[in-house]
Amino acid sequence: METKEKETKAFIDEICSIPGGEKIRLCIQCGTCSASCPNVNKMDYTPRQLIAMARAGMRDAVLSSNSMWCCASCYLCTVRCPRDIRPTELMHALESMAIKYPSKNTSITTPAMYASFSDFVYSLGNVPDVGFMTLYYLRSNPLRALKMLPVALSLLRHRRLFIKTRRMKPEAERQLKTIVDKAEELAGRI
Amino acid sequence: MRRHYTYYPGCCRDGNGMAYTLSLLAVAKMIDLDLIELEDWNCCGSTPQASVSEVASLCHSSRNLALAEKKGLDIVTECSDCYLMLNKTNRHFQENTKLKAILVTALAAAGLEYHGTMRIRHILDVIANDIGCEEIKSKVKVNLGELKVAPYYGCQVVRPLPSFDHPDYPQSLDKLVESLGAKVTPFPLKTRCCGGSLVLSEEDLALQSIHRLLENAVSNGAELIVTVCPLCQANLDLYQGKVNKKFKTNYKIPVLFFTQLMGIAFGIDNKALGIERCIVPADKVLAKSLQGARGG
Numbered sequence: 001m002e003t004k005e006k007e008t009k010a011f012i013d014e015i016c017s018i019p020g021g022e023k024i025r026l027c028i029q030c031g032t033c034s035a036s037c038p039n040v041n042k043m044d045y046t047p048r049q050l051i052a053m054a055r056a057g058m059r060d061a062v063l064s065s066n067s068m069w070c071c072a073s074c075y076l077c078t079v080r081c082p083r084d085i086r087p088t089e090l091m092h093a094l095e096s097m098a099i100k101y102p103s104k105n106t107s108i109t110t111p112a113m114y115a116s117f118s119d120f121v122y123s124l125g126n127v128p129d130v131g132f133m134t135l136y137y138l139r140s141n142p143l144r145a146l147k148m149l150p151v152a153l154s155l156l157r158h159r160r161l162f163i164k165t166r167r168m169k170p171e172a173e174r175q176l177k178t179i180v181d182k183a184e185e186l187a188g189r190i
Numbered sequence: 191m192r193r194h195y196t197y198y199p200g201c202c203r204d205g206n207g208m209a210y211t212l213s214l215l216a217v218a219k220m221i222d223l224d225l226i227e228l229e230d231w232n233c234c235g236s237t238p239q240a241s242v243s244e245v246a247s248l249c250h251s252s253r254n255l256a257l258a259e260k261k262g263l264d265i266v267t268e269c270s271d272c273y274l275m276l277n278k279t280n281r282h283f284q285e286n287t288k289l290k291a292i293l294v295t296a297l298a299a300a301g302l303e304y305h306g307t308m309r310i311r312h313i314l315d316v317i318a319n320d321i322g323c324e325e326i327k328s329k330v331k332v333n334l335g336e337l338k339v340a341p342y343y344g345c346q347v348v349r350p351l352p353s354f355d356h357p358d359y360p361q362s363l364d365k366l367v368e369s370l371g372a373k374v375t376p377f378p379l380k381t382r383c384c385g386g387s388l389v390l391s392e393e394d395l396a397l398q399s400i401h402r403l404l405e406n407a408v409s410n411g412a413e414l415i416v417t418v419c420p421l422c423q424a425n426l427d428l429y430q431g432k433v434n435k436k437f438k439t440n441y442k443i444p445v446l447f448f449t450q451l452m453g454i455a456f457g458i459d460n461k462a463l464g465i466e467r468c469i470v471p472a473d474k475v476l477a478k479s480l481q482g483a484r485g486g
Contacts, residue, residue: 019244019282019289038383038402042395070395073237074345074383079357088350095241110391114238117387121239121250125232129205136390151428155206158467166204172230175300180249183296187245 008057015054018096020089027051033077033087043067047077047087054094063101068094069110109140125176128165193320195311196258197225198276200269200420201233207420209464210268213449214313216462220329221321225266228258234275237387245292251279252293256304266311268449270346270419273312277351280310312347314418314448315354318362323369330371331457335483337475339367339451340377340412342403344422348381357381363448367416370455379406384425393432400425401433404441413475416448423447427469444472 015021027048034046044065045053054062071091078088099111116136120127133152137145155161168176203211218225231254235247255276258265267273282289283306290306297304317326341363349357358381364374382403385396403426407415417423427445434441446468453463454476465472 019248019286038399039385039388039395042392042398070388070392072345072383072386072388072396072399073240074386075349076345076383078350086350089240089244092237092241092244096243099242108391110388113387113391114241117236117238118242118246121233121235122246125250127201127233133390140391154428154469158469160206160208160467162205168230168232172232175302176232176250176253178300179253179296179302180246182299183245183249183292184243186292186295 004057007059008055011057011059012055014097015090015093018093020086021093023083023085024051024054024090026083026085027055028083030082032080032082036076036080037071038074038076039070039072043070047071047091050094051087051090062094063098064103064105066105066108068092068098069108071095109136112136112139115139122177122180123173125168125173126166129161130163130165192222192224193316194224194226194263195266195316196261196263197227198231198254198258198265198267198272199227200267200272202269202420206424207269207447209467210420210423210447210449213447213453213458213463214268216458217449217452217456220456220458221317221325223316223321226261226263228254228261228265231257234269234272236271236275240275245289247275248279248282248289248293249296251275252283252297252304253300253302255279255283255308256297256302259304259308264309264311264316266313266316268313268418268420270312270344271421273310274346274351276308276310277353280306280308281351312354312418314347314362314366317449317452318366319354323365326366326452327369330369330455332455332480333483334370334372334451334455335479335481337372337479338375338411338413339372340375340407340410340415341367341380341448342377342407342415342417342422342426342445343381344417344419345381345383347418363416363418366448367451370451372451372455375407375410375412377407377410377412379403382406384419384422386421386425389425389429394436396425397429397433397436400429401437401439404430404433404439404443408441408443412443413479414451414472415443415445416451417445418448420447430470442470444468444470444475446472 235250239247385399389396
């Protein structure tokens with residue numbers, strides 16, 4: 001096999017190995033996903049195009065694009081896809097690959113938002129709004145935090161934002177971490 | 191007849207969506223609903239976690255399901271995202287042998303087990319189908335008059351898994367609102383996305399979605415929107431001002447949780463329902479409709 005072919009196959013195999021990415025080979029390029037997507041006009045490539053590019057092995061273009069990061073997980077494509085490839089979960093699979101990929105596209109801040117949320121979920125089993133937002137803005141664009149100040153104040157005024165939040169018992173936090181660590185370890189092996 | 195459920199409030203209870211829980215618990219008392227909170231539950235991980243690591247996100251719901259299974263009751267949540275994550279995890283336990291094996295081993299490492307037997311319910315499903323519109327109707331004390339309400343489902347309560355209603359044209363909330371005595375307005379976009387958490391990172395994208403929804407509700411005559419999801423409520427309510435600024439519109443439509451509207455119809459005090467926690471004030475619209483009802 002030529003190098004390019006090998007790389008293409010490796011990229012598709014990698015997508016297939018992630019839960020949610022398994023069915024990418026079944027796509028018939030009908031475009032129902034793109035036609036259903038409420039956010040398609042903000043994407044670099046439509047979901048259908050993104051799938052075609054992935055299958056052509058265009059790793060850099062796919063993983064640097066903003067397309068999957070515009071997916072709001074509304075699942076309209078998923079209930080309509082005639083091949084049941086579950087495009088929403090495919091987008092999640094591509095996101096989990098892109099988050100580890102050194103992209104040159106710095107205008108996308110959704111990865112920083114998701115990662116900040118995810119870090120709290122992992123360490124506390126809970127997501128305190130204030131902590132999560134602070135971490136996200138520090139990681140992405142601290143200046144934007146200023147713009148969010150009116151929103152935060154409005155939430156405070158209406159008693160919808162709290163500094164002190166619920167914590168799980170320490171043993172419950174540990175239990176959750178044990179489960180996640182073990183599953184990640186096992187998933188890595190397969 | 192008293193009905194018992196294991197209750198999983200999700201993170202919204204302790205912050206932005208507190209009014210949802212307040213109103214739900216106030217209403218539950220009146221319809222003999224016993225919601226027994228799951229002890230030491232954890233966050234479902236939501237969409238962000240699934241996008242960073244699907245496996246980790248499944249672990250979160252697996253733990254909650256394992257804890258809930260011991261109780262032997264259906265698990266009910268008010269958050270559409272929690273509902274989806276629990277359902278998705280449950281499906282993997284039933285269908286995906288490879289993932290199930292990983293999750294079972296991971297749970298065992300923490301001294302837990304889950305057998306995939308849980309029935310996962312959204313609170314809308316429980317109220318609309320277990321309690322039912324007839325019983326709801328019998329509890330109504332306040333005439334809502336001609337209050338025109340757009341029932342907004344959002345996405346994840348009806349998609350992607352086969353659930354209790356249609357993925358594009360659901361009816362449960364429509365019927366429920368009608369049984370409260372309000373008038374349901376047509377709302378073709380009732381299951382369109384609100385932008386979800388992308389409102390934080392892709393504000394333009396989310397504002398476009400929110401604008402589309404507000405426009406659709408208002409142009410069809412709605413004076414009020416009711417939602418079943420804490421994130422939908424936050425986006426439509428909190429970001430209405432930003433939509434007005436960006437699209438040069440002047441929307442002032444209050445966005446309530448459906449349980450808040452139930453509470454109003456049941457004659458529960460506004461304060462107990464957290465009505466004052468709405469960013470776009472609801473009191474004027476509600477007062478007008480209640481006054482109209484009294485006058486008529």
